[in-house]
Amino acid sequence: MLSRFITLAVASLMLVICACERATAPPTEGEGAVSVAPEVAGKPRIALIMKSLANEFFLTMENGARAHQQAHADQYELIAQGIKDETDVSRQIQLVEQMMAQGVNALVIAPADSKALVSVLKRAQDAGIVVINIDNKLDEGVLAERGLKIPFVGPDNRKGARQVAEYLVQQLKPGDPVAIVEGAPNAYNAMQRKLGFEEALTAAGMKIVSSQTANWEMAQANQVVSGMITEHPELKAVLCANDSMALGAVAALRAAGKLGEVKVVGFDNISAVQDLLKQGEIIATADQHADQLAVFGIKFALDILAGKQAPADKETPVDLVRKP
Amino acid sequence: MTHRINRRTRLSFLGDYLGLLGVLALLVVLCSLTTQHFFSLITFRTIANQIPDAVIIASGMTLVLIIAGIDLSVGSLLALSAAVLGVAMVNWQQPLVVALLLALATGLGAGLLNGLVIVRWRLPSFIVTLGMLEAARGAAYLATDSKTQYIGSQIEAVAEANILGLGLPFAVALVTVLALQVLLTQTLFGRHLFALGGNEESARLSGVRVERVRVAVFTLAGGLSGLAAIIHCARLGAADPNAGIGYELNAIAAVVIGGTSLMGGRGSVVRTLLGVLIIAVLESGLAQAGAGEPTKRLVTGGVIVAAVIMDYYRNRERL
Known part of the structure; x- marks a missing residue:
């Protein structure tokens, strides 16, 4: 009875798949x-x-x-x-x-x-x-x-991240403590964005007190940033390698009552951050179209x-x- | 004979919690010694703010494991319920209450479906909920068009509300734990769960309506995923279709640290709460110590297994 059901299920699945595929595939x-x-x-x-x-x-x-x-x-x-x-x-x-x-x-x-x-x-x-x-x-x-x-056709992520960080540091003082929330450690884009952030931050004399990965994820970034602001209460800015993580960072700051005190930037310009950009809760992001x-x-x-x-x-x- | 066993169980009741509380206290001390700002009200408030959804999901998982089942779909159901919540508020412009009810109904409905399929075709819950894990995730992508839905202040009000100095989400999580613990230990339904997990055939023979109990437990687990989704969205102010990936495994880890048997027939929701706390304190401490991702995962994995090994020895002593 059970095995007949499974056979039937598998067979119907195959049918559906075959119907979707081209005859040549x-x-x-x-x-x-x-x-x-x-x-x-x-x-x-x-x-x-x-x-x-x-x-x-x-x-x-x-x-x-x-x-x-x-x-x-x-x-x-x-x-x-x-x-x-x-x-x-x-x-x-x-x-x-x-x-x-x-x-x-x-x-x-x-x-x-x-x-x-x-x-x-x-x-x-x-x-x-x-x-x-x-x-x-x-x-x-x-x-x-x-x-x-x-040939590689695409944006320079490092340059984009540098632009975002350069805009951010205009609103900070040299020596201000800042933190980076990185993307997935094995992704080339994540490394490039981190490097771009670091270049602009060091050039402007900021102090990077923490740099941790949240694997591109909102909930993980929320957790990581909550920890960062507890360990570094004097933090002035959080730079996130994508916008999902920036959303998580903003939520962590709101929960800690530090919204506005700590500046947040992201990357990607996704639809979900548009309102936050208007309200200034995320001050900048990068659009790679x-x-x-x-x-x-x-x-x-x-x-x-x-x-x-x-x-x-x-x-x-x-x-x-x-x-x- | 039974009388004596009961008395011994009651005596070891406090000891049960003491073991886990000891581990928890040890972790807090270790973290406080190794990082500068760990031992502070802010840290504990942060943890209380982070764990309610995990506590609620793990509570539901405890019931499922007690009946010797498993529910792999809880993370995906959280995402699907969150997706429904987000779409209801952002696209359909529904009032908050309607959106919250829709999210709960989504979780309950999917859980009910899990239970009905498991019972109707007598399938292993592992397979059925594995299917639901995939299907619900797909549905969440479909509902949101794979986009994070930003909800904003309306839903955040839920996270910011206070009850007796506790955040509303944390209070909801505590009430859930207590209610389920009472359900397990003080009601007939609770006894049926343990009976079913211990030995299905003898439970059936002694008049437990096994199918109904099983469907009820999976429905409850689904509904709790819906509740967790609301709290998750409230904390983040947004509904993310990628939310909750891997939550099923975190929940199972917490439940097992709490000493609930994967073989069924034994378990406690309060201990599961302690299990969640242990993992949360550990993760928070490691993050504050600036530990890298590989270290975090190595340590967390080690602690999960170590906790279960400790439980094994304590159980052997008692026998």
Whole structure:
């Protein structure tokens, strides 16, 4: 009875998956939504492979790319895929292999790991696919070792973080104690943002009394910042490597009755911080134009396919966002 | 015979709490010695502010473990209930009370579904709630469009309210613990839980309506996730669809530190509260000492296992 139920469940699941997949694709556990624009001969097919679609940032990126494709439907086809969570590296490698099997012309990818993806991307490039790296930069050392050149199209996170911190220090005095809330320790972006914050802070003579990770998460940042203000009651500012953590920091300050006394900055300019920016509870953040990030990569891939541009790194804008 | 066992249990009753309280006191002393500002009212207020949602979830988990079940979906249910709360207030512009009731109903409903599926097809709760862990998380992303919903001052009022000098969330957590402890120790329903966890067949034979009890416990655990979601949102002023990831494991850790058996038939909600406090003091102390992420995780992991080992020896002495 029980085993029959399970068999039935598995069988129906397989049916659903097969119905979603294209006939050419090997059957997989389909957690990423697969969308294929109607096939027209001659148009280049571009695959966009992203990290977690559960993350607002990547969802915005995907929606931006879809909107661009719809507006330029005569120029290219888009296959957009994401993985379940940001650390599911092996699933992302599998997706690259599937896209190769589907014979796409270009691959625009936000790698879940800056080292582990290099080898499969080399195979893609060897197979004649144009590969563009967006969002999370592939490791220079590993690329050089494999003799590989993959153009990176994306913002300079370090510069963005530096801009935010430079704006913040204008409102502080040299020697003021400040703290940093870092992103996930294994993420390239997190390291770059931390470095950017540190550069501007040291240049202005601030004292960094604490620097801890909250893994990009609001609730963890809330806990970490609560601890920071207890241990360093004299703290003047908290610099958060993303806006979710800045929200957690603001909540911790509110609970401790220190809102306004300790200044908060974030990064990403997500919709949830707009009110806080207006009220001045978060004084600044950085906008790296998430909706355009994938589009920049796609446009660049189209240019290379059309022979209009040679592959090279390309920097996209990051803007400081202040209280309106 | 039974009489003598009862008396011994009653005598060791205080000892039960003393062991855990000792560990807690030791941790507080250690943290106070190693960091400058730990031993202060602010630290304890911070901890009291941070733990209510964890306490409520762990209380529900205690009941589930007592009936020898497991509920892996509590973290995702927290996220889903929070998502409903956020969307109800931000997008649908509902009044606070309606949004709070919707969040509670979401938790209760999902918990009820867990219970009904487990009982109807006699499936292991591990599998069913694992499915719910995935499904509820997906639903939370869907409801919020994967975006954090900023709610603001309306919901924060819930966290800022005071009752006899205690924050409302902390008071709610304490009342939950006490109510569940009374439910467990003073009511027929409570005795049925222990009977079911100890031996399902003999419980059934002695007239316990096993299915109903099981459905009730999973519904309660779901509803408590909804309650925890409200407190979580109130603390952060926002509903995050990624909230509560890994909370099921933290809850299980706290419950087990509190001496509740994973095999069922034994447990106490008050001890679970002490378990949550031990983990919270440890994490707070480590954060204030500026310990890095790897150190924090190593120490926390070690303490969880050490606490259970201590419990093993104390139990052996008693036998």
